[in-house]
Amino acid sequence: xxxxxxxxxxxxxxxxxxxxxxxxxxxxxxxxxxxxxxxxxxxxxxxxxxxxxxxxxxxxxxxxxxxxxxxxxxxxxxxxxxxxxxxxxxxxxxxxxxxxxxxxxxxxxxxxxxxxxxxxxxxxxxxxxxxxxxxxxxxxxxxxxxxxxxxxxxxxxxxxxxxxxxxxxxxxxxxxxxxxxxxxxxxxxxxxxxxxxxxxxxxxxxxxxxxxxxxxxxxxxxxxxxxxxxxxxxxxxxxxxxxxxxxxxxxxxxxxxxxxxxxxxxxxxxxxxxxxxxxxxxxxxxxxxxxxxxxxxxxxxxxxxxxxxxxxxxxxx
Numbered sequence: 401x402x403x404x405x406x407x408x409x410x411x412x413x414x415x416x417x418x419x420x421x422x423x424x425x426x427x428x429x430x431x432x433x434x435x436x437x438x439x440x441x442x443x444x445x446x447x448x449x450x451x452x453x454x455x456x457x458x459x460x461x462x463x464x465x466x467x468x469x470x471x472x473x474x475x476x477x478x479x480x481x482x483x484x485x486x487x488x489x490x491x492x493x494x495x496x497x498x499x500x501x502x503x504x505x506x507x508x509x510x511x512x513x514x515x516x517x518x519x520x521x522x523x524x525x526x527x528x529x530x531x532x533x534x535x536x537x538x539x540x541x542x543x544x545x546x547x548x549x550x551x552x553x554x555x556x557x558x559x560x561x562x563x564x565x566x567x568x569x570x571x572x573x574x575x576x577x578x579x580x581x582x583x584x585x586x587x588x589x590x591x592x593x594x595x596x597x598x599x600x601x602x603x604x605x606x607x608x609x610x611x612x613x614x615x616x617x618x619x620x621x622x623x624x625x626x627x628x629x630x631x632x633x634x635x636x637x638x639x640x641x642x643x644x645x646x647x648x649x650x651x652x653x654x655x656x657x658x659x660x661x662x663x664x665x666x667x668x669x670x671x672x673x674x675x676x677x678x679x680x681x682x683x684x685x686x687x688x689x690x691x692x693x694x695x696x697x698x699x700x701x702x703x704x705x706x707x708x709x710x711x712x713x714x715x716x717x
Contacts, residue, residue: 450495453506457492460513461485467520474527484516519689526650586628586635586674588620588681588702588710595714596684607715610693615686618700620710624676633674636666636703637683642696651688659703666703 464485468478491509594617595608603612618637636657639647647667648654656665668685693716700712 449503453503453510454492454495456510457488457495457506457513460510460517461488461492463517464488464513467517467524470524471520471527474524474531476523476527481516481520484513488513519691522649522651522689526648529650585707586625586633586704586709587623589623591618591620591700591702591710591712593618593698593700593712593714598690606713607717610695610716613693613716614690615684616714618683618685618702618712619680620702620712621678621680622674624678626676628674628676630674630676632671633704634669634671635681635683635709637668637670637685638665638701638703639667639685640699640701642694642698644699647685647687649688652686657703659706659708661706 464481468481468485471478471481491506495506592604593606595603595613596615596617597603597612598614602617616639634657636659641647646665648665649667653668654666655669656663657669658664668683670681670683672679672681695716697715698713700714701708702710702712
């Protein structure tokens, strides 16, 4: 056997095996680098999503703080916003400890917070308007009181010349006029409060689940009154929440009116033509923004021509 020929064959076989081994190792190294790049991309994407969610939640939190402070200064209620702020802080803390970010979950939370802030804008506009009206009234009253004080000084001498008989006649005329006015006032009877769902289904009974109350309908009849004028009359509805505050939403038609000589807020209003025939009347009220009713007892008051003409109530559970 030729020794040189045999050695040459072994060298060729060893060289071939080394080439195959090098190719396999090269392929494995290439695959490992590809997997590493994919993992880095996933980590970078997750960090970016967490950072974006954190920035959005921090921005919403600052807006909540600003609205809480302003609503408090205007005398509004901030319980709902304060509860939402606590939940937001928990969500921010959850970002730090979350092993895996659910982008869809945090996008949904952010959308809910933004919706709440938008709803509070309507309440802030109402409070700003109410406080602006009160400030203007205070300025007007101050000016009027100053004028009256000046006028009173000059009127003292005139009042001394008025006789007791004239004062008595004036007082009696006023009392008689008030009695006639009260006797001619409308009177509501059989006052019922119905709950209307968002699908338009009506429920009666006086006790309703909050999820079934999209709007309320107050139904009643007007007793005949022979001395009441048959003409156009405005009927005002006041709905008082469990804390005694009047439900007020200018977007839903709320405003102010005078009763017992004092200006006060009403929830809804309806104009009718009084027919003096025991006619039925319905007044519907729906909050803007689909704000749910809190659990508790609600009181309903009806007014017309400066007098209270009926009462009722309902309960939300």
